[in-house]
Amino acid sequence: MRIGELSERTGTPRRLLRYYEEQALIIPDRCANGYRAYDERLVDRVLQIRGLLDAGLPTRIIKRILPCLGKPRTIHFSDAIPPEMIATLENERDRMTERIRCLTRNRDAIAGYLDAVLTNDD
Structure with missing residues (x-):
């Protein structure tokens, strides 16, 4: 999906989605023409990020705990x-x-x- 659709589905402004990308909180695929392509799984990821930000966590901490999070409200302890x-x-x-x-x-x-x-x- 394109950034506009991800923005609509998550209620997150495009500019904020680009910021999440700059912070390496989300990583879209790149098409042959260089356009970003956002995978379906990023809908849940963006909602997780927004929830963690709303809870008061800064992006530097969110970046560290995102690998432990699966679907919303599920935590995986790999090590x-x-x-x-x-x-x-x-x-x-x-x-x-x-x-x-x-x-x-x-x-x-x-x-x-x-x-x-x-x-x-x-």
Whole structure:
């Protein structure tokens, strides 16, 4: 498939797909005329990348864990995970947990403010 179809099927802008390619997160085939040809399996791969980015992982870490991922939500451990990778993932998990705490605190503060404002309007 061409980049436009991959973009439509994944909801990912073409420019972002090219960025994923620059980062070696996806690797399209090349046709004889030099055009990129995106394999069907890249639809799932792009969705995985987007999910990992949405979770807050940077592309440098995503690049390292992509080989362990099969279809979405499936993880394959082909060999031992290096200790530095475990430490990196633990740090990212802890960073996300702290962001969740902060977001929860902010959400609760906004909800409290809205409750106070809406109660005072009566």
